[in-house]
Amino acid sequence: MPTRESAPLGAPCWIDLQSSDIDRAAEFYDALFGWTHEASAEEYGGYVMFHSGGKPVAGAMPGQPGNPYVNVWTTYLATADADATAEAVPKAGGQVMMEPMTVPQQGRMAMFLDASGGVVGAWQPAEHKGFGVIGETGTPAWFELVSKNYDAALPFYRDAFGWDLATLSDTDEFRYSTGKFGGEDLAGIFDASKALPDEVPSHWQVFVQVDDTDAAIARVRELGGAVLTQPWDTEYGRMAQVADPNGARFMISGPVAA
Template sequence: MEMTSYKPGTPSWVDLGSPRTDQAVTFYTALFGWQAEEAEPGAGGYRIMTLRGKPVAGIGPQTQPGRPRWSTYIATADAAATATAVQAAGGQTLLPPMQVMDAGTTAVFADPSGAAFGVWQEGKHHGAGIVNEPGSFCWNELLTHTPDTAVPFYREVFGWDAKKIPMGETTYTEWDLDGREVGGMVNMDEQNFPPQMPPIWMVYFAVDDTEETVGKVTALGGSVLVPPTDLPVGRFAVVADLHGAVFQVIKLTRQS
C-alpha cells in the first residue's frame, strides 16, 4: 500500500540505530531488496532506505548505549504538544522536539514503563511511502511488563483505545484509533519473557516467504530467536541482524 500522509496517532516511520551503518545497509538491502539513498550533508550518516523508489525505513549511526534497536515513530501534528502530553501522562522526554532540516520535526519519548518511541511531525518527509507490502513495515507492537499502565498513557497521548483479542491461551491487545487498528501490545508475562527483558516497541516487516527470509537472515550473519510460527494473521519469526538488532518478519494472510 502506497502512502502519502498519515493521520496523527498512526505509526508512520521506522529506523535503525546501528554501530556499523554500512554493514547494516548491506544486510538489509540484501534481505529486503532495499536501495540506499546517499546521506545528505548534515544528516550525520543517516540513510533513507527505499523500495520502488519510495522511502520505507531509515538506518543511521547508533546514538544510545546498549543493544542496537529498531525504533517506531508515530505521526503527530505538533511534536511540542505531544511532548507536553507525554509529561502529563507520566512519560519522559529522551530527545526534545528537534527540526530535521526541512524534512520535519522529531522527538523521542519513553512511556511510564521505559519503552522508547519516537514521533514524527512531517515536513517534506511524510513517513514511509509503502507499508503492509513485502519489504516494508506492516505492524508495530509494544512489549511491556505493565500493560495496565500503558493503556491510560497511550490513550491520553494519542487517543488510542485498547481492544482485547483472545489469542490461543492468552489475550492480545490491539491499539485502535477512531475504530482503525494502528498497533498492538503484548503482556510480557513471566512464563514467556525473562523479567530482566526491558520493554520495547517491536517492528514487523512483511515478507513473501517467512522460511526463505529466515534463511537469508542467517546466511547474512543474523540469528533466529523464534523460528517460523503460525499466527491467525500470518506466519512470523523473530530474528536479529548481524549486530543484534531484533525485528520480526511475517507473511501476512491478508494485506490491509
Template sequence: MSEIKTPEMGTPVWMDLMTPDLEKARAFYGPLLGWSFDVGTKDTHFYTTCKVNGLNAAGMGQLPPGMNGPPAWTCYFGVEDIDAMAETVRKHGGQVGMGPMDVFDQGRLAICSDPTGAHFGLWQPLKHQGAQVEHEPGAMTWREVNTRDAAKAIAFYSAVFGFEAKKLEGMGDMQYWTLHKGKTPVGGVLQMDAKWPAEAPSHWMNYFAVPDADVAVKHVTEMGGKVHSPPEDSPYGRLAVVEDPAGATFVVIHLSETSPEM
C-alpha cells in the first residue's frame, strides 16, 4: 500500500466532495471505491472522512442550502502559510472566494480559482494532515486542470507552487502538460479544444484508482450515475470519466503496472 506519512507541502494533499445529500453519496461511493466512513458530528455538518483500510483517503461535505455552485470534487494543495499563499494566488491573477478560515482544530482552508476559472483549495494542516494513502484502489491517484487557456494556467501554477511543466509528446491533437515538483509529477494541464461543450468551464478533474475500470463503470450506471467517457486504455491504465448521481464528475482508473513516468 502506498501510505503517506508526511504530505509534501505545495502538492495536492486532499480531495473532497461537496454534495447535496451525504447519505446518498456514501451509498454511491462506498461500494464503488471500497470506502468505509467516519461521519462527523452535527457541529461539522456531518463532514465525512472516507477511508481505505482504515486510512484517510478523501472527504465529503454537505452543500449548504442556497450555496451557489454544482456538486463537485475539489483538489487541495498543502501549504505552510495559507494567508501568505492566498496573497500569492491574488498576486498572480487568481481569486480567493472563501477563507482563509479555521476548520476547528484540523487546519486552515481557502477556496480559490486560477485565472482561467478553475477552482481549487488550499489546506494548511494542523491535526488533519491530508490523505494517508494514494495510488491504491479507492485512493486518489492523479488530478489535472482542464482549461480554456493552458498557457495561462501553466504560468499561474508554476508561479504559485513552483511547478515545472513538461509537454507530453505523441498525444495527437490533444495538448497536455505534466506539472512536476522537483522530479515528482503531481498533476496535469489539458488544453480544452473545440470538442468540449462550449458551456463547459475550466475545472480540475480528479482521479481515483480502482481494481477494474469496467466493473467500476458498471457500478456507476447501476447506482444512478452517468458515464461521460467509456473505459479506454491509456499508457497509464484503463480509465473512464464518470458522474455521480448528484452530478459531480471524476475519473476511475485501473493503474497500469508498467505505467511510464509522467
C-alpha cells in the first residue's frame, strides 16, 4: 500500500465528517472499510482520526449544537499559507466562512464558500500532513465538486487554489473538468446544473475505493446505512451513492462488474 507524505498544493489532502452521532459513525466506517479509529486529546474537541493499514485517511468530529452543517463530509485542499488563501478566495468570487485558525501542533485550517456555492476547506499542514494513503481499497480515491455553477467554479479553483484545469468533456450532456497536479488528475468538477434539485446546493463529494461495489452496498444496508442510488458502470468503475446511519452521504467506487 503506497504511502503519501504530503499532498500537492491545491489538491485534496484531507476529509472529515461532522456527525450527529460520532460513536455510531465510527462503528459504521470501521465495519464497512476496515478502518480503525482513535480519539484525540480533549483539546481537539472530541476529534476522531480514522486509519487504514495504520495510515490516516479521514477524521470526524461531533456536530456543534445549532450548526445545521452536520452529517456532511468536508474536503480540504492543501495550502502553504491559509491566510494567503483566505485573502485570495474573495478575489476569486468566494466567501470566507471561517477565518484561518490554528489547530495546536497539527496545522492551520479555514473554511470557504466557493464561487458556485460549495463548501470547501483549506489545510496548511504542520505535524498532520493529511492522507497517509489514497487510491487503495478502503481509502479515499477521488474528490469531486458537484457544481450548480460550473462556469464560476472553474476560475475560482484556478485562481484561489492554483489548479491546472483540464477539460474532460464539454458537451450539453456532460461537462466535466479535472484538476491536474504534477500531470496527475486528483480532483474533478462536474456541471450538475441540470441534475441537482433546487434545494440541493453545490457540494463536494468523496469516493471511497472498494473491491466489490455490490458487496459494499449490501454491507452498507446491513450496518444501518442507506443506498441512495443503485450501482452504475462507467469507464472509471462501478459507482453508487450511499449514506451512513446518520445520513452523511458519500460515494463508493469499485471495479466494473464482470
